[in-house]
Amino acid sequence: MKNLGKNLLIASLMLLAIYQTAILWFDGYADKSIFSLFKKSTIGYNMPYAIDRLIVNLGDNKLVVKTDGIYDEEYMHRLDKMVATALTNGDFGLIETTDAASLLSRRCIIYQYNCSIKGSDISEMFNIPEDIAIQIISCDSILLRPSSDSGILTVIFADSRLKTAATFTLNDKDMTQECYELCGIIKADEENFTYLSTAQNSFTLFSRNLFIPVWQDNTYMFTCAQGYTPLKDFSDIEGNADIFFANPVNKLNIRTGDGYTFSDDNTVVKLQNDVFEYSSYEVKTGSDDFDISYLAAVKLLASDSYIRNEYYLYDYKQNEGGGYSFYFNYKLNAMPVVPSETLKKEKDIESFIEVRTKGGAVNRYKKYVVAFKDSDFKIRAEIDYITAIDKLFMRLYGEGKSESVDSIRLKYCYTPGTEHTNPCWVITVKNIDFTEEVS
């Protein structure tokens, strides 16, 4: 009996070893090794560098909003662990038509993303079984809602545009209490203004729930932004290019007009008109799964030491033929920094950084080589969100007419050639962005 057990164990280990060797032998399956599978199961905590804002709903219409410096905070790791635990051990449920006001009726913490993430992509990123993830059509926010009296933590994947939600309910008194206490720990970026929820105020003007800043009076001064290039000379340019080469010493370097081109057999890196562009012609046969693609993209961003600002996922799409395109913008002073429409057209970009993947690796990378810092210039906060929308409606429609507002945010919209960039209201109506000054 003892020998039978031992023999079975030895046989199992031998089969495992043969299987592992076989799949590692074939290069295309390298990422499917057992070790990578173990690693994948721990990836599903969060999407790094994707959260636009972290919002704490304290109840009684009180909100704390954090934009900058979220990713590496201790509380984020604790919250991510709660999400992972609820997804693994919680009970799944669907809410077909959700009312934002009722979701916000209790204390909760909200991960807010700038774009909607498809359910199938959530499956891979958060390690949710596919049959459950398919029922989550998409989400643009994740709510963690503790109920301290019952010891139940509910994690909700909600889509504010589609007004749908999926829930994972976890019965865990300690974790619920911890989540409740974290609500009191997270402090606001800015003490000079508060936020309101349009859903909690029953404002029908807005097509979905929005969190909008409200300042107390007109004494608050916004700091303007200033663009600068982190590539001061040729050594910086070459240093930035080198991160894309397996063997930078062997690369060719050609001066082209007012730009540069670096290349080897498989890679071309160009700097032209303030746009840094990398293209790889090496065919990769790895997985095109969302999580593999996204992690390849953020890994490359993390290795680019010439990115000087905090960034976040602005949008993404799946490419025809496989792979994904990810779009990133920056954050400064608790506001997004985005390219203006003029800059987008001029440079043919959608965002400051675009990363394309295929076969589980980055095959295209495009970066507008400007970073941002505080300007010495400040402007007074004079135009609140209501006045901004009123002015826009007057401009677009004249007296007495209004339309549904899809989004309104304070942002820095950068256009090159300007000495400083003022924050402005970016208002989305019928999928078109309009801007209004704050001063």
Added chain:
Amino acid sequence: MKRIIALLSFVMLFATLSLAASVSVMAAGVENFKITGGISLDKPSEITFDSTRVISGTAEKGAKITITLYEPYTTADGTTAYNIIRTYSVTVGNTGIFSQSVSLREGKNYIVVAAYKDGRYSEAKTTVNRKNKVLQAVLSQSIAVPGGGF
């Protein structure tokens, strides 16, 4: 004689109808006036530790909204009187909404939100009692704090 009585009746009827119409116009409030956030009208007063509140609501376009904070005090004869602390004014535009951040003093704040438009008037009022932050810290060490949302 009958004609005189009929005439007098007609005049009285006309006067009554005119008076009723003017009373109904004066009694009519500002359209769509509603407080949607910042203060609770379900109860006559509430307690808070917040130093500011964002009072939000809806009203018809062109309505002038004033938010006045008063400090109530007791007079020598025992009645309650009010000192004005501060006033805020906004005019409702095409959006049909308003919101205003107001500063609360420590102690009782009697708040009146009034809307005016073309001789029509609506109002909402409540008292918000702001407590000292030090008290909040003391209370939170031992018991549940009011206004926690649960």
